[in-house]
Amino acid sequence: MNEALLRQLVPAVIGVLVRRGADFASAEDAVQEALIRALDSWPQDPPRDPKGWLVAAAWRKFLDATRAETSRRGRELAVELEPPAGPVPADDDTLRLYFLCAHPTLPQGSAVALTLRAVGGLTTRQIAAAYLVPEATMAQRISRAKRRIAGASFDQPGDLATVLRVLYLVFNEGYGGHVDLAAEAIRLTRQLVALTAEPEVSGLLALMLLHHARRASRTGPGGRLVPLAEQDRTRWDTGLITEGVAILQAALARDRLGEYQAQAAIAALHADAQTAAETDWAQIVEWYDELLLLTGSPVVRLNRAVAVGEAQGPRAGLAALADVSPDLPRYAAVTAYLCERSGDLERAADLYAEAARAATSVPERDHLTREAARVRQLLRR
């Protein structure tokens, strides 16, 4: 049994413990300890019924912990709540676990960490490594998050929109250490798709798959950023693209459009183009219009200006920037690009340099610095 398969069992096992009367925080702790034991002993001694093994081990851990806390109460619990013999019920409370971990009262960072642990089954050490913080720090964040939702009922969870936002956050964190958070987010979103019939969940999964398909081509040697137009499209993962498009089409057919479906539609149109020049920018602009209606987001407005610039020419793109706030991240970079295309190289170079100074990641800064250098070289010719 591989680790991913083992982790898949975690939310169901927490659900069983909670249904048997454990509070969420203790159940989660107990399952973590059982999980660490399983990772340790299963390679030599694989159980016949993995889920049953985990439930039994976690339940023992839970009882031990409860006994240690108050020995008298613990003994009573142990008698009262001794699990019935026989197979573990197949249905689980995984969906409610998703909602609980993404509870609206939790700060986003805590919701992400808790989701990775309780639903994703990652150990605190793995989550800490992914976020490049010390394990003790991550342990604190997680226990604080659990304390915070201690009063939240397992039956009155948060909303789906928050769950989707948390999963998308995980996806966008990328990867560090041994845990690939993008792949983890896809795994969890797949699980969520199986649990709900909401088209936006499928929309988010499609979006992740379509982005993920381009991942290998997004960076060059030494982590250098490669912009979409320059990416080697033969390196795109056609399997993921086909799957993403199929999931998206099924979701769109349900006729309940949401922002993730609209974003996935844009990603699908990019994926569909054999070369950058064949991109159907007119249709992309239409999807940005939909997205703007759905979200009213200034970032969408900014990205729409890029699409307008491609579909109707750089001057139209610059005109579309008129009602976008210059304070937005990437505003200077977008303006620089449109200026360059419209032939205003002087302004483009200055704006690329300005964008580089304001960049929030090293690869982005290096890329924009190089763009400024490139345009200035054109000017010198």
Place this chain on the structure above:
Amino acid sequence: MKYLLLKHYRGGPTPAVDYPPMDRWTPEEVDAHLQFMRDFAARLEETGEFVETQALLTEGAFVRSGGPGQPPVTDGPFAETKDLIAGWYVIDVESWDRAVELAGELSAAPGPGGKPICEWLEVRPFFAAAPAE
């Protein structure tokens, strides 16, 4: 023994070489510089002397307490006037001499025309862990 190699946007001794900001180099010069930085870190990892490296955004400010019940007081940003830290490397090496040697190598990163930029780097030793009783 751990050392901090501190890179400054400005500040420190008078620059030895006067070079324009990187966005005024040629794209090839930019690439060569960035490649040098990556190679430097990779080489340190190979020798087991690499600990970490971080880059910092230029923006920032000085902040101090505004007193009980008051919001903190900020001063700055000073992007145009004061010394700014651009980022750092932490290395773990045998000796001070080795730290100085590596700082010298890093400072020789290529700039315009492939010539070393010879930027000043601040080298600072870390305190050791408390001695065992």
